[in-house]
Amino acid sequence: MIQGATSDAxxxxxxxxxxxxxxxxxxxxxxxxxQNMALNSAVTKDGGEIGRAQAVQAQACHLDAHxxxxxxxxxxxxxxxxxxxIHGHAHAEMDAKTYHAYKKTAMxxxxxxxxxxxxxxxxxxxxxxxxxxxxxxxxxxxxxxGFAEAVDCPVLIVADIDKGGxxxxxxxxxxxxxxxxxxxxxxxIINKFRGDIALLESGNHWxxxxxxxxxxxxxPYLQQLYIEAEDAINYQCHTRVDTAKETLKVIVPVLPRIxxxxxxxxxxxxxxVELLFVRQGEVIPSADLIIIPGxxxxxxxxQWLKDNGWEQAIKKHLRYDGKLLGxxxxxxxxxxxxHDPLGLEGHLGSSGGLGYFSxxxxxxxxxxxxxxxxCLYDDSSIHISGYEIHAGITKGLEHYHxxxxxxNGTEGVISDDRQIIAxxxxxxxxxxxxxxxxxxxxxxxxxxxxxxxDLQEQSLDLLADTLEHCLDWSVMHSILGEPILxxxxxxxxx
Numbered sequence: 130m131i132q133g134a135t136s137d138a139x140x141x142x143x144x145x146x147x148x149x150x151x152x153x154x155x156x157x158x159x160x161x162x163x164q165n166m167a168l169n170s171a172v173t174k175d176g177g178e179i180g181r182a183q184a185v186q187a188q189a190c191h192l193d194a195h196x197x198x199x200x201x202x203x204x205x206x207x208x209x210x211x212x213x214x215i216h217g218h219a220h221a222e223m224d225a226k227t228y229h230a231y232k233k234t235a236m237x238x239x240x241x242x243x244x245x246x247x248x249x250x251x252x253x254x255x256x257x258x259x260x261x262x263x264x265x266x267x268x269x270x271x272x273x274x275g276f277a278e279a280v281d282c283p284v285l286i287v288a289d290i291d292k293g294g295x296x297x298x299x300x301x302x303x304x305x306x307x308x309x310x311x312x313x314x315x316x317x318i319i320n321k322f323r324g325d326i327a328l329l330e331s332g333n334h335w336x337x338x339x340x341x342x343x344x345x346x347x348x349p350y351l352q353q354l355y356i357e358a359e360d361a362i363n364y365q366c367h368t369r370v371d372t373a374k375e376t377l378k379v380i381v382p383v384l385p386r387i388x389x390x391x392x393x394x395x396x397x398x399x400x401x402v403e404l405l406f407v408r409q410g411e412v413i414p415s416a417d418l419i420i421i422p423g424x425x426x427x428x429x430x431x432q433w434l435k436d437n438g439w440e441q442a443i444k445k446h447l448r449y450d451g452k453l454l455g456x457x458x459x460x461x462x463x464x465x466x467x468h469d470p471l472g473l474e475g476h477l478g479s480s481g482g483l484g485y486f487s488x489x490x491x492x493x494x495x496x497x498x499x500x501x502x503x504c505l506y507d508d509s510s511i512h513i514s515g516y517e518i519h520a521g522i523t524k525g526l527e528h529y530h531x532x533x534x535x536x537n538g539t540e541g542v543i544s545d546d547r548q549i550i551a552x553x554x555x556x557x558x559x560x561x562x563x564x565x566x567x568x569x570x571x572x573x574x575x576x577x578x579x580x581x582x583d584l585q586e587q588s589l590d591l592l593a594d595t596l597e598h599c600l601d602w603s604v605m606h607s608i609l610g611e612p613i614l615x616x617x618x619x620x621x622x623x
Contacts, residue, residue: 132257134288134298139320141182146592148189160186164272166203168388172516177217197242232269262305291321316345346599386425395558395581418571421459460551488525515556
């Protein structure tokens with residue numbers, strides 16, 4: 130199990146890299162995260178919903194994502210409450226206190242999934258959540274040491290040296306654990322180191338001496354690493370633009386409950402796209418394309434857009450021939466009405482959308498969860514795939530020009546003046562041809578095609594190569610043993 134001294138220490142990325150490394154070594158390996166809290170989710174082949182980090186880790190193992198890889202997913206809908214998803218499907222809305230009491234029950238679901246995976250795979254790589262040293266959350270813990278203790282799992286703790294204070298983080302985390310928990314920590318990993326590693330050796334030696342725990346690896350800061358973030362938005366993602374080429378400026382409002390912002394990772398890495406996330410209080414710049422993203426609380430996020438000047442900014446944008454795209458919750462926001470008769474997002478009632486289409490959406494308890502594949506309505510040679518994940522039924526889409534042609538119908542809409550597209554599909558930019566189509570629609574005359582999936586694969590291989598070189602394999606062998614690693618690994622480097 131990989132646990133972090135802090136949030137965003139590199140747990141998700143480290144597990145993905147280890148997944149690819151062990152897969153390449155011919156080991157039957159699978160990722161697992163007992164409890165995840167994130168608004169970025171993926172739809173699995175078995176028709177459920179898990180955190181996107183586990184879907185990427187599954188990709189690293191060349192596996193289809195499955196709900197057992199992330200049995201508990203919490204999707205926050207306020208600062209104190211969240212939707213609780215169990216084995217891929219919405220179970221209940223709970224506030225923090227209610228969920229804390231529910232953890233004993235949740236642990237049963239976690240152990241069920243873990244047992245099923247243990248019967249199918251030789252190695253389970255478990256990702257923790259946050260930090261095991263959050264002492265206020267220790268009781269009934271299912272995300273970190275509580276789980277590790279329940280299944281008798283060895284633990285590695287990772288810390289991000291780029292943030293500073295790495296030795297305090299690692300030492301303090303270990304000292305805040307119980308004696309039995311400390312005993313199952315088999316090593317430390319220092320992540321994102323820059324500079325001469327010789328300057329770090331005295332610190333590593335001190336840490337090993339005072340804790341009697343080895344530093345298993347010091348991983349370098351990898352500049353060319355493109356792995357989806359679990360939940361945090363990379364606000365510096367627009368720095369890769371190739372200014373020698375024709376470029377397109379794309380802006381995305383950071384809604385208070387923005388979800389699945391990983392939709393825009395292909396744009397953030399495209400050499401001809403300047404992608405900018407605009408936060409509350411920031412000036413809304415001019416752009417070629419505005420994208421209204423997914424939302425966990427679509428009615429309140431629509432009101433947030435209106436309160437923060439986006440309604441007028443979008444009107445001006447369209448007057449100057451800019452393009453507008455709505456994805457999932459963005460599709461609902463671009464309609465005329467959003468109804469919530471069950472109070473799923475808070476108070477009962479209806480509210481107005483931005484009104485660019487006349488269709489109306491009624492929020493429903495049951496989510497639409499499916500992987501999808503089809504072609505564009507206007508060009509059947511361009512194939513597109515992705516996934517739907519939304520709790521709403523929209524009526525009136527058939528009155529508009531369709532965006533996607535399905536085997537048994539259509540999906541999405543295009544406005545009569547072709548300035549606005551709305552779709553429920555996530556992943557629109559992940560296929561090179563579909564991405565090119567949308568960028569040309571938005572105003573890019575000549576596109577330089579690149580394959581986002583291929584870039585992800587390169588990053589996973591780079592991670593695996595780095596771990597293969599940096600890990601102390603003699604210690605790894607003592608942790609995992611011959612049945613998994615084999616009997617010939619004794620040197621530090623393979």
